Amino acid sequence: xxxxxxxxxxxxxxxxxxGPTPQEAIHKLRETEEMLTKKQEYLExxxxxxxxxxxxxxxxxxxxxxxxxxxxxxxxxxLAQIDGTISTIEFQREALENANTNTEVLKNMGYAAKAIKxxxxxxxxxxxxxxxxxxxxxxxxxxxxxxxxxxxxGFGDQYDEDELLAELEELEQEELDQNLVSMGGLxxxxxASLPSRPASKKKxxxxxxxxxxxxxxxxx
Numbered sequence: 068x069x070x071x072x073x074x075x076x077x078x079x080x081x082x083x084x085x086g087p088t089p090q091e092a093i094h095k096l097r098e099t100e101e102m103l104t105k106k107q108e109y110l111e112x113x114x115x116x117x118x119x120x121x122x123x124x125x126x127x128x129x130x131x132x133x134x135x136x137x138x139x140x141x142x143x144x145x146l147a148q149i150d151g152t153i154s155t156i157e158f159q160r161e162a163l164e165n166a167n168t169n170t171e172v173l174k175n176m177g178y179a180a181k182a183i184k185x186x187x188x189x190x191x192x193x194x195x196x197x198x199x200x201x202x203x204x205x206x207x208x209x210x211x212x213x214x215x216x217x218x219x220x221g222f223g224d225q226y227d228e229d230e231l232l233a234e235l236e237e238l239e240q241e242e243l244d245q246n247l248v249s250m251g252g253l254x255x256x257x258x259a260s261l262p263s264r265p266a267s268k269k270k271x272x273x274x275x276x277x278x279x280x281x282x283x284x285x286x287x
Contacts, residue, residue, distance in 0.1 A: 097160065103152060111146065114146070117136070117139035117142065118135070120132070
């Protein structure tokens with residue numbers, strides 16, 4: 068095994084034993100992104116410079132113009148490679164951030180689960196059922212007490228309602244009599260004779276029947 072392979076093996080083993088934290092890896096990736104972003108800006112500026120050089124020489128110095136265009140192409144290739152590298156790094160960073168978030172969430176959920184378990188350790192289900200039964204019974208007793216307190220209390224229920232209505236009618240009649248007396252007594256009966264009753268309709272109907280019989284006899 069070569070020294071180079073041994074070096075990478077040892078380095079890899081050491082890295083596995085130590086193991087960077089997600090925060091450290093995310094920090095390193097962000098530093099790499101910043102470095103590559105600066106390299107992007109540098110290459111973009113060089114591309115514009117070489118393009119301007121090619122335009123400047125043009126047909127006057129064809130060789131210088133071609134050299135400038137060749138450098139421009141190399142810079143464009145490097146820029147395309149950096150774009151792809153940054154995309155890969157962004158993907159890794161986002162995956163690490165999501166993994167770190169999930170780790171923190173799971174850690175907090177486990178912490179909460181232990182707290183709930185600790186709170187339930189001192190609870191006895193039988194005692195809880197007994198307590199709930201006691202609460203239900205006390206609520207029923209409280210309801211009965213409320214009903215008893217709100218029920219009307221007195222002696223009015225001992226009297227007959229019909230007797231009370233009869234007594235009320237007597238009082239009303241007594242009050243009416245007093246009003247009539249205060250008004251001067253009952254009105255006098257009229258002395259004039261009432262008009263005669265009209266003749267019975269039945270009698271008129273009999274006379275009509277006799278006239279009809281005489282008319283029928285004359286016609287035969």
